Amino acid sequence: MVRRYACMLAVAAGLLLGLATVSRSKGLRGKKPQGVSRIPSLFREEERIAMKEALKGAIQIPTVSFSDEESNTTALAEFGEYMQKVFPTLFNTSFIQHEVVGEYSHLFTVQGSDPTLQPYMLMAHFDVVPAPGEGWDVPPFSGLERDGFIHGRGTLDNKNSVMAILQALKLLLIRNYIPQRSFFIALGHDEEVSGKNGAQKISTLLQARGVQLAFIVDEGSFILDGFVPNLKKPFAQIAVSEKGAVNLMLEVNMTPGHSSAPPKETSIGILAAAVSRLEQTPMPNMFGEGPLKIALEQLGNEFSFPINIILCNLWLFQPLVDGEKLHHQCDDKDHHSTHHVQCRGQGKCNTPKGPGHNQLPDSPCTDCPGGTYYMFRQLVQHQGGTCIGNTDSRHYTNLSTSIYRFNPLYLQPQDFSSIHGINEKISVQAYETQVKFIFELIQNADIFQAQAPHWHEL
């Protein structure tokens, strides 16, 4: 009982320190270290126009990954030339090295002035899934601006990040910024179809160079608005892990025979039963466990009575919580080891191992000062969660234990279905916020010290 009591106190303290939701009016808040001058994220009108025009141009290049074997390599190459055209500063700055890896992917090494600081990495990918065009309000590769939105395939997944990272760095450079902490920018060209020619090769290259990273920032989660019933405010979710994935091939071996005298159980029946059994025995729902538990406890106060009391005291009420009602796809932390999936498929039918990977380890998400997660909170109020999709960052697990997947974009359920669906679009304002976020993040990374942070509020 005493221990429980101590835990509750800790949770209460956590709630006081960390707000779970993001206020639209306040926006994202940076913090300022004592004695370090910062470049404010204020952009001139012509810079803001150039910023959105650069994104539109990127959307117009159809860098489609059709399958493992087939992608539009003409467009992939063209994208590389486009980056050089739009961001020449990144290619002629003495402390930035650019390499093409795996033919089309790009690795920038930005050399910081202080070699004692461990480097970090910003990642994104510029390949997109196909967009046949039916059902779209505007052609998917037009990059048209309409009603304050830039439309097109890749505006959310994930050319927005590619362009925002390069844009933010360019804007810092032309303000004579010199980084203290080194960092890498890794831009993959085949994330949508495994990342094995892009991210995986970059990872191998960096491992061979003995690189270890303080943290990695990738795509993968958003500021979610309207995803959880009864929760009115949007909340920022930083994904600290990633679901595993597996493709299974089911196989039935039977003695061949004539259809006029079918056996009682045919191969089709056995196969159908196996598929049905898989479907009826989903992975256990891990609702309310791990990082999600911390997130729920912090979100708890944003619900009305009695849900607030229940969520803030999950240690007591967890058996009462109807996970199905409260959880939504983004919080669904299924137990997902590939071995586990295959065991479930066993029976009369063989399930040879298909390609797949286990759920990734959780990155640190406790909020202790000096941790990388704490640094993230300099920019965004936080929530932990599991990334529902897969990203290129799974190829980088040997390089860092702190992988955070987050874009500071407001996302509503209908926007979510536009990713890989129809009418993908980003608001001009949201894109600007993303550029600002990275602009601040790069500067915060310089002054972030793993042991003794000296921050104070702006």
Ligand SMILES: *[C@@H]1O[C@H](CO)[C@@H](O)[C@H](O)[C@H]1NC(C)=O
């Ligand atoms: C591939 O990209 C080029 C431009 O980079 C474009 O002209 C061509 O139509 C694209 N091909 C396909 C099949 O999408």
Ligand SMILES: *[C@@H]1O[C@H](CO)[C@@H](O)[C@H](O)[C@H]1NC(C)=O
């Ligand atoms: C680098 O490119 C920028 C933009 O085109 C240009 O203004 C600058 O003079 C170039 N610097 C060098 C050293 O070539």
Ligand SMILES: *[C@@H]1O[C@H](CO)[C@@H](O)[C@H](O)[C@H]1NC(C)=O
């Ligand atoms: C991580 O390192 C281990 C040991 O060197 C290696 O076997 C493995 O393939 C690496 N994983 C990735 C994703 O690079």
